[in-house]
Amino acid sequence: MNVSDLGISGPKGQPLPRPPFLKRFFDSVLISVAIYAIIVGLIAYGSFVGAQSMGYNWQWYRVPQFLYRNTEIGFEWGQIPIGLVATIKLSVISFLLATAIGLLIALLRLSGLVIGSAVAVGFLELIRNIPLLVLLYLFYYVLGPIFGFDRYTASILTLAVFHSALISEIFRAGINAVHTGQWEAAKSIGMSPFQAYRYIILPQSVRFMLPPMTGEVVHLIKSSAIVSVIAVAELTTFGRNIISDTYMSFEIWFTIALVYLVVTLILSIGVSHLEKKYAVDQQN
């Protein structure tokens, strides 16, 4: 589709000049889809040819048993969906904890108390400048034995603490984006700082925070894969286990990647619908 099809006209009712042929050609839906398909096809073909040349034995027919099985006792889920559920559970718990810590850190930073913002900034700089993997090792090999928690708790804490630093920045930006007049209006009807946050400021920050927060959830789901290095049961760990049993690394890693992609895409699409709803609800 191009502009002249929409019946939009230029100044003084003159039709807009038609865009050059090459632009119209590349803008059309059919050509875009074709180009996209060709690129994807080339990548797939490239990996296929590469695998052929190294004598890789494709065994896609063995993959479905890891998705689901129909046995004599009936239908049962395979390891990949079970791993996915574990990943989602891990991510949800970590995200809730990360949000709570992140909100606390953001409020400390915005409290105006020197000690509060010092603690918050210290925490932020510390967490943001340690690699996630090292943080995981710290929690699992150092703090775990000291405080006596297991690998699952260690991985939840690692993900929560790491992402709380990023989430606190999202909260801070979202809260600062609300006009100061809103604070003054809330104060002037006698609200406490807590009431002002709860009823006036945070509800308005939501629409500023929704897009970066979605990005953060996607980021968290992806980084949850790292806990496979301490063998916590989740999607990536299960993938590794399957491969060590079957040696089908190409098929399984492609499948695992696709599962992550589907989950995060569904999430992004869902939230963009939510965003539109918010935008309609409070148009200003």
Add this chain to the structure above:
Amino acid sequence: MNQATPMIEVTNLDKYYGAFHALKDIDLTVHQGEKVVICGPSGSGKSTLIRCFNGLEWHNSGRLVIDGIEVYDGAKEIRELRQEVGMVFQQFNLFPHLTVLENLTIGPMKVRRISKAQAEETARKYLERVHIPEQADKYPSQLSGGQQQRVAIARSLCMETRIMLFDEPTSALDPEMINEVLDVMVELADTGMTMVVVTHEMGFARKVADTMVFMEAGRIVEISPPEQFFTNPSSERCRLFLDQILAH
């Protein structure tokens, strides 16, 4: 005017922003039911002064007593005080995520712990008072500036305030909407509310004010009744200011 009960008593008040001396040695008394209009060039400290009256700004020295409560930074009673003292802002500052009715009921419900039904009844009464009962279920962004400012006035009234502060309530409005807001303020004045109004609307001031205050560079230069203020101001600076804003 009831001279018996002072509602706002300001004595030797000073306020600094860093090194900037924003308010200099302010003395002012506002009695119950009195209408005070404060005017002066921009940057003279008018807004800062009335923002001190409900603790949005804190003075650095001197005394400020409002309705018998001493106001200072960290005062425990400040939240009770703010429920007594309503504030109407230049930029309305309505809560954009709440409907008009919710804007009016959230304060009484959350701060005064009044039931929803009772808060809504009060809210509708005051929406009637500001002549927009039919807008109750709209969002602020769906209203005109004048309507929004009247909602803001009603929001303060819903807290059953005893003093109303107005910080240039008509300065952000399109000219054709100024009168609908001023009319509501005149009606409010007739109910005997204690009002302190920062404004350049001299027609309103003539009609309503018991006392005129002229400020310049952080000082109160003149306090006088409107008859004297408009016809024979004692200070030269005030005369010049009036000439400028009344010239056209």
